[in-house]
Amino acid sequence: MVHEIPAEWLPVRCQTKRPAGAIGRDCRACARNVCQEPSEVNLSREPVIADASVKYLAHSVQTSSLPLLQALNPQDHNLRLHFCVNFQQRLEEDGFVEKLVFSDDATCHVCDKVNRHNVRIWSTENPHATMKHVRDSPKVNVFCAVSFCEVYGPFFFAEPTVTDINYLDMLQLWLMPQLQEDSEEFIFQQDGAPPHFHFDVRAHVTANLPGRWIGRASHNDSPLLPWPPRSPDLTPCDFFLWGYIKDRVYVPSMPRDLPQLRQRIVEAVAAIDRQMLQRVWQEPDYRIDICRVTKCGHIEHL
Numbered sequence: 001m002v003h004e005i006p007a008e009w010l011p012v013r014c015q016t017k018r019p020a021g022a023i024g025r026d027c028r029a030c031a032r033n034v035c036q037e038p039s040e041v042n043l044s045r046e047p048v049i050a051d052a053s054v055k056y057l058a059h060s061v062q063t064s065s066l067p068l069l070q071a072l073n074p075q076d077h078n079l080r081l082h083f084c085v086n087f088q089q090r091l092e093e094d095g096f097v098e099k100l101v102f103s104d105d106a107t108c109h110v111c112d113k114v115n116r117h118n119v120r121i122w123s124t125e126n127p128h129a130t131m132k133h134v135r136d137s138p139k140v141n142v143f144c145a146v147s148f149c150e151v152y153g154p155f156f157f158a159e160p161t162v163t164d165i166n167y168l169d170m171l172q173l174w175l176m177p178q179l180q181e182d183s184e185e186f187i188f189q190q191d192g193a194p195p196h197f198h199f200d201v202r203a204h205v206t207a208n209l210p211g212r213w214i215g216r217a218s219h220n221d222s223p224l225l226p227w228p229p230r231s232p233d234l235t236p237c238d239f240f241l242w243g244y245i246k247d248r249v250y251v252p253s254m255p256r257d258l259p260q261l262r263q264r265i266v267e268a269v270a271a272i273d274r275q276m277l278q279r280v281w282q283e284p285d286y287r288i289d290i291c292r293v294t295k296c297g298h299i300e301h302l
Helices: 053-063 076-091 164-180 199-208 236-249 256-271 272-281 283-293
Strands: 041-042 100-108 130-133 139-146 153-157 187-189 213-215
Touching: 041 164, 053 256, 076 283, 100 164, 100 236, 139 164, 139 236, 139 256, 153 164, 153 256, 199 213, 236 283
Parallel strands: 100 187, 187 213
Antiparallel strands: 041 130, 100 139, 139 153
């Protein structure tokens, strides 16, 4: 017996006219099986579909999946353990904590969406939650660096996407001069995002900060410590900074446009004082301990 295919599982066809030569091709929205209105994705959906329909529906089912990009791979646990052990040894050195400068970038949307850990759902079981988002909401890419006593930023990228080119320009022309003016012995940290791992970026930090940077590295680089992959939970930018900014930016009335969004981000960063940062700087050692106790699994839910 062949079951009738539920209407909600059928691909959504675009009603707009196609240009000449595009006959038989779905538009990009159709290919992703989404519409232009605010959409909903139910994480708990478990459909029962006839065997004959599986191949037909496979593509549209996959397009609605929400993969956790920061999920750890099996080999990541050993890399995180290796980093935690070496990092804690460094923390025992006099003045090491005061030299650290953590950095990160995030994308903030006018519609209150932030692509960082504080908007994820962490649960050991199916949370049966529904996530809503508005497509094509205006956004801004923002960068910050955090030291023991100061927040450097925010820096707003003019381009819609952070690339190795504009990221390297920001390091050379904006961040490094400030760090070098404040201290000649700072230790710079960056995660393993593709723009940060580009050859030109690694060549720049290796040449200017030999043995004084932490990040994703190749065999030819000279970092102080290699940053473990998929580990945003270990940096203050993720477990403190972006969540704090989000809580102060997205309050009623919500930002109306990009200029107002940028201004609220600037004001949120300015509200972070020295005492707050010193309390935050007590967290890394504690989080490293918890990470080791939990066999180096993610600890972003703390």
